Amino acid sequence: MARLPPEWTARRVLIAVTSGALVGGLTGWPVAALLTVLAVLTLPGLLVPDRQAARRTDRMRALATWTEMLRDTLSAAAGLEQTVLATADIAPASLAPETRRLADAVRSGRPLPVALRAFAEEADDPLADVVVAALVMAVEQQGSQLAPLLGELADSVREQVAVRQRIDAGRASVRTGVRVTVSVTLAMALGLLVFNRPYLDPFNTLTGQLVLAATGLLFTASFAYMSAISRLDEPVRLIGPPAADLLAEGEAR
Template sequence: MMSSSSLAAEGWTAVAVACGTFFGLGLVAVGYGTVKHASRDERPGLGPALLARLPAHWTTRRVVVAVFAGALSGALTAWPVAAVLTSVALLTLPGLLGPDRQAARRTAQTEALATWTEMLRDTLSAAAGLEQAILATSDIAPAPLESELRRMAAAIRAGGSLPSALRTFAEEVDNPLADVVVAALVMAAEQQSGQLAPLLSELAESAREQVAIRQRVDAGRASVRTGVRVTVTVTLSMAVGLVIFNRSYLDPFDTLTGQAVLAVVGLLFVASFTYLTAIGRLEEPIRLVTPSSPGAGSGGAR
């Protein structure tokens, strides 16, 4: 007859496989919705709203890999909680511990806006009109704004109105500073303002100050990320080493109480990483040019 410990081990294995399977199917469904929700017709309801709020970098491939790794972890350890934590870690930790590309892109974009504003100011000082200045600077645009400025120049050359092209440019750039610059340019285009060059100088100076602030914040966040990387690496290395070389040391986690403790530890890690993300996030100012609603024209009223 089988001993009670053998029966308990087989029971935990069955539970781990079942939990891993259902959790995996759920994550696959979520991942599929994340990738495909943009191509579907917009539907009201809670489900589409939740899918729309999921991170854009949760691709189908990434979700499938996370689910597979979670199921494998659950099968090897017979811990249902390990399956869940492994999948969640693979989905969230790369974005938290890796380079903050979003912040770097925003800093580069803000600096490019400052450069373009200065270029407009200098071109206007040479007695060029606003439309001519925009067309001239679009040909030598800073790299982070090159595609948006070229599209704006193409719209102007195609006969579109300058204010409409400027508003579309602000929507595409999606930066509060771009909204301020565009508001000044639209006012100058519609009311023939003669004080545009000094205003552009002040806006460029403000943009440079924002870049300096962002660079200081990014430097501080880099040190925090380094500390988090060290903590996570040491913790995961120790856990994997114990599982491989000293499995008996982790026997208390085979019980229901042990799984509850492991879940609490995992939740504490999640809470700490969420807090680190929140304190390192820069609050963006309120935008002056609001995005158009789906199906609305780009030159609608703001």
């Protein structure tokens, strides 16, 4: 199981194998059993709504809002540390746990740059890394133009949110096409099995199984291509485990 894709849980594998055994027993077609196992393992990722992408977009929107809150509070002549503390408890809900832990770390006496890097590591978001990098540079180098920079960062994040929403809409249309294709194919296959079983008798032969295998491979290739064109690669993070390791090493010294 450790070598399988993370979405292939033990429960899904069990359901896939059971479904394949049932289909194979009902039809007597080993190729149909194998295709059923593959379909149960892979199709849910294309058929169900992409909740992970929705959460990612929501967190990006929350990050833009929090960045604007930092800018506005900082513009009111509050120091950066006080600004972080003042906005931590009123940050958007999807980012609130991380900002509250950031505030707790600052209140406990942890240096602000260290607490900010820990926040970036916990948020695990490339855009959060950019905001944190600006804040850390302002603390360590006494930057005087932080408020305008935060405003520009917030605008940039909101632009990326708009782009991502357009991409998500395109991906949703791809998923709708997959749902229609799968639904029509399954409905036709079930209808033939129930109402016109003799029509499928040619698949009982070796040649029929080879034709079914070729058809299944074509479907698999099509769905794999749909999945590839709807996948969105995330940008490289600026603050990650290597940066955290260097920070820990510096503190030890």
